[in-house]
Amino acid sequence: MAHYNLQINGRAYEADVEADTPLLWVLRDNLGLVGTKYGCGIAQCGACTVHVNGAAVRSCTLPVSAAAKSKITTIEGLSANGDHPVQVAWNEVDVAQCGYCQAGQIMSASALLAKNPKPTGAEIDNAMNGNICRCGTYHRIHEAVALASSKLK
Amino acid sequence: MLNLLKTNRRNFLKITATAGGGLILGFNWSGADASTMGMINASDITGSGPAEAVDFNSYLAISPDNVITIFSPNPELGQNIKTSFPMIVAEELDADWSKVKVVQAALNAKKYERQLTGGSGAIPHSWERLRKAGATARYMLMEAAAKRWGVPSSTLKTNNGMVLNADGTSGLSYGELATEASAIQIPAEVKLKEIKDFKLIGTAVRNVDNPEMITGKPLFGMDFYREGMLFAMIQRPEAFGMKLKSVDSAAAKVMPGIIDIVTFRNNVAVVGKSTWQVNKARKLLKIEYEKEGNIESSSDHDRLFKELLESKEATVRRKDGDVDNAFKTAAKVITREYQCPFLSHSPMEPMNFFAHVRADGVELVGPSQTPEAARTETSKLLGIPPEQITLELTRLGGGFGRRLKTDYVTEAAELSSILKAPVKVIWTREDDMTGGSYRPAVRYRFDAALDTNGKLTGYKLRGVGINVGNATREDNFPSGAVDNLLIDSVEHKSPITTGAWRAPITNFLAFAEQAFLDEVAMAANQDPVKFRLDLLDKAKKSPVGAIKYDIDRMKGVIELAAEKSGWGTKKNLAQGFSVYFSHRTYVAQVAEVEMIKGNPVLQKIYAVADCGIVVNLSGAKQQVRGGVVDGIGHAFFSNLTFKDGAAEQKNFNTYRLIRMKEVPEIDVHFVNNGIDPTGLGEPALPPTGGAVANAIFKATGKRLYNQPFTKQEEMKGVRLGERL
Numbered sequence A: 001m002a003h004y005n006l007q008i009n010g011r012a013y014e015a016d017v018e019a020d021t022p023l024l025w026v027l028r029d030n031l032g033l034v035g036t037k038y039g040c041g042i043a044q045c046g047a048c049t050v051h052v053n054g055a056a057v058r059s060c061t062l063p064v065s066a067a068a069k070s071k072i073t074t075i076e077g078l079s080a081n082g083d084h085p086v087q088v089a090w091n092e093v094d095v096a097q098c099g100y101c102q103a104g105q106i107m108s109a110s111a112l113l114a115k116n117p118k119p120t121g122a123e124i125d126n127a128m129n130g131n132i133c134r135c136g137t138y139h140r141i142h143e144a145v146a147l148a149s150s151k152l153k
Numbered sequence B: 001m002l003n004l005l006k007t008n009r010r011n012f013l014k015i016t017a018t019a020g021g022g023l024i025l026g027f028n029w030s031g032a033d034a035s036t037m038g039m040i041n042a043s044d045i046t047g048s049g050p051a052e053a054v055d056f057n058s059y060l061a062i063s064p065d066n067v068i069t070i071f072s073p074n075p076e077l078g079q080n081i082k083t084s085f086p087m088i089v090a091e092e093l094d095a096d097w098s099k100v101k102v103v104q105a106a107l108n109a110k111k112y113e114r115q116l117t118g119g120s121g122a123i124p125h126s127w128e129r130l131r132k133a134g135a136t137a138r139y140m141l142m143e144a145a146a147k148r149w150g151v152p153s154s155t156l157k158t159n160n161g162m163v164l165n166a167d168g169t170s171g172l173s174y175g176e177l178a179t180e181a182s183a184i185q186i187p188a189e190v191k192l193k194e195i196k197d198f199k200l201i202g203t204a205v206r207n208v209d210n211p212e213m214i215t216g217k218p219l220f221g222m223d224f225y226r227e228g229m230l231f232a233m234i235q236r237p238e239a240f241g242m243k244l245k246s247v248d249s250a251a252a253k254v255m256p257g258i259i260d261i262v263t264f265r266n267n268v269a270v271v272g273k274s275t276w277q278v279n280k281a282r283k284l285l286k287i288e289y290e291k292e293g294n295i296e297s298s299s300d301h302d303r304l305f306k307e308l309l310e311s312k313e314a315t316v317r318r319k320d321g322d323v324d325n326a327f328k329t330a331a332k333v334i335t336r337e338y339q340c341p342f343l344s345h346s347p348m349e350p351m352n353f354f355a356h357v358r359a360d361g362v363e364l365v366g367p368s369q370t371p372e373a374a375r376t377e378t379s380k381l382l383g384i385p386p387e388q389i390t391l392e393l394t395r396l397g398g399g400f401g402r403r404l405k406t407d408y409v410t411e412a413a414e415l416s417s418i419l420k421a422p423v424k425v426i427w428t429r430e431d432d433m434t435g436g437s438y439r440p441a442v443r444y445r446f447d448a449a450l451d452t453n454g455k456l457t458g459y460k461l462r463g464v465g466i467n468v469g470n471a472t473r474e475d476n477f478p479s480g481a482v483d484n485l486l487i488d489s490v491e492h493k494s495p496i497t498t499g500a501w502r503a504p505i506t507n508f509l510a511f512a513e514q515a516f517l518d519e520v521a522m523a524a525n526q527d528p529v530k531f532r533l534d535l536l537d538k539a540k541k542s543p544v545g546a547i548k549y550d551i552d553r554m555k556g557v558i559e560l561a562a563e564k565s566g567w568g569t570k571k572n573l574a575q576g577f578s579v580y581f582s583h584r585t586y587v588a589q590v591a592e593v594e595m596i597k598g599n600p601v602l603q604k605i606y607a608v609a610d611c612g613i614v615v616n617l618s619g620a621k622q623q624v625r626g627g628v629v630d631g632i633g634h635a636f637f638s639n640l641t642f643k644d645g646a647a648e649q650k651n652f653n654t655y656r657l658i659r660m661k662e663v664p665e666i667d668v669h670f671v672n673n674g675i676d677p678t679g680l681g682e683p684a685l686p687p688t689g690g691a692v693a694n695a696i697f698k699a700t701g702k703r704l705y706n707q708p709f710t711k712q713e714e715m716k717g718v719r720l721g722e723r724l
């Protein structure tokens, strides 16, 4: 067991966990931040995507020890009122089906737009290809990313 | 707690008003005729619903402050029931949708008819009942206004949550009238709206759970945590046909956070304080298994399929005319075989369930497509009466049929009863893929006899399935259109656990049949669309045996798909056609493959569905697109094979699902014919593989017979996506 001070969503959190515990399970089991989802555990599906210093990272394979000094953002902290342009677009396009993959999709999309506010269709495809949606909402995800991009000032 | 009082004959249930006022109309989501409708008056209408409600599983509540709450009892796994069912109630109520709140009802009432999700059956089952519930409340509100104004109710109108007087000059909101309406006698009969007067139904309404889903609120079973609960993972036999022999848990037991290691049935449960600790410790278990039944590999299935295709002991499913003679006298005979592999359901949310077995009862929380069955099975297993078991349903992170099974629920309950503690059992993705339940592999053989005019005179289909009973759907098209027809099936019983997978049987049968008919049309020298239409005309004029599909509706989707896709008019594109009726809905599809730099690329799919009235256009479009995407993904990529009884693919690195880059454009259309709605969760998937394979043939001259396509030689060079 080790003690970690974590910076998540602009707040300080503490956790006593083993060093190899993936950030995903610290968020979920220890900190009650369950918006970040488990889907595969091997960085294949993107359900667990969070931002680490602004970049989209699969938290299922990121040991907490490697995240301790970073600025972490989860879906809960993406915006104060669920009004990040990506979230607004997700609602307007009515993207979600079962919804389980969508937090990860939104985190991948928002990381993309932070880096590249006007992505081409192919750039959207590339950035989102690591996120599986078993319900097949890919068209709407694509549409929502493009819409969010158009909303950015 | 609410007080339910049974008032009279006809089973009305009525509640005397309590403080707070308002109107609560209880009805059965799946049985809202007058005999199962009643009024309840409660101070708290946003609570989890009355626990003693015996005959109701849904409630429509109108509070004095004008909030309309509809309690939804059905499992929500993305089929949009939680949005579309309340829309139906709100339509007949003439409510202002922006004032409607949808709340997931608690699942502790005693009766839940059709409280399951599967078989695309929810909408047809509930349509009329939901309409009556809304219309009944509207009637009562109008009567209340009539009383207040001292005018006959027949002079009044409603609009957008208001009752209006004859000339529309004054109005009362539903909220203002709700308490008075609760004193009105429930009518035995109510008039429903004319379809043409629908205002909400048929429009695109956003999912009521969007705000929670996009902000990461705890909605799913995986998100359920309870103070003091234990975490468990279960090691199940890694191969089907094996059973537990011995367990050495010494190394696992001393790992940090581990509380107990419990062996029950063939399971070894590692119980601890967190998911990760349990997951780590579990890898240190040393377990020996021994043989209990057949140990099968996919190569055994391949061999068995070929043997069973020749079996003399098939079960005849349908026989019309004289097939032997038709084939003896045929000018041309076409015989083709088609095979698909096992598939995993792989909903994004892996299996999980929370259970707390206490002396005074059992508490279950989690995602299930069949909560009632889960409760019954738990009751049987633990010997605890069902009344003492509550099951709180969470949102489901997908189902695809996997959560129709109750294994992962009863297992959690059994573990909790052994531990005498609250516990959540979590399946890893690997657990789900290796120890779950599968769409079984199947092989079909089709034979067609053509006469010298290219007329289809004989048709045979044999299905060889695994654990599915009848691997055919003998009454589907072209049955009824062919004079001489024989459909039979053979079943192999395997220890590999299988289960209903989205669009059971038809998910592959439709591909095989539609690919075959394309070849038959070609052999008969006819256009595939015209070939099907001619067969349907023949079935209409001189039906052979029973016809279990609606010929006109099938023709309707074929013709609309041909029109929308410009069938036969596009010179530079290869188009493939397919049409299928399943789960009460008709869907035709046209796939387009374009040659780009010498490679055939799947560019676009047109999908035309006849599901009767479309309730929620947004949800419906996504259901169809999602079904097509699923149809493409599983036809192209997904492949679960077995070696010595064990699944060879364990996670998404080796078990391929379709990804964003691979989806073509999908253009969805509905036939709007005013017929009562049928489901859309499944029927868009079956026709997809056939349309795509037929288009690939047009482009490359190569036929696909087996799935996954990507493993076939014929697929060389074929590309997906590049739609942008």
Ligand code: FES
Pocket: A037, A038, A039, A040, A041, A042, A043, A044, A045, A046, A047, A048, A049, A058, A059, A060, A061
């Ligand atoms: S759970 Fe991390 S990528 Fe799938």
Ligand code: FES
Pocket: A096, A097, A098, A099, A100, A101, A102, A132, A133, A134, A135, A136, A137, B078, B348, B397, B398
């Ligand atoms: S919405 Fe269900 S997995 Fe994406």
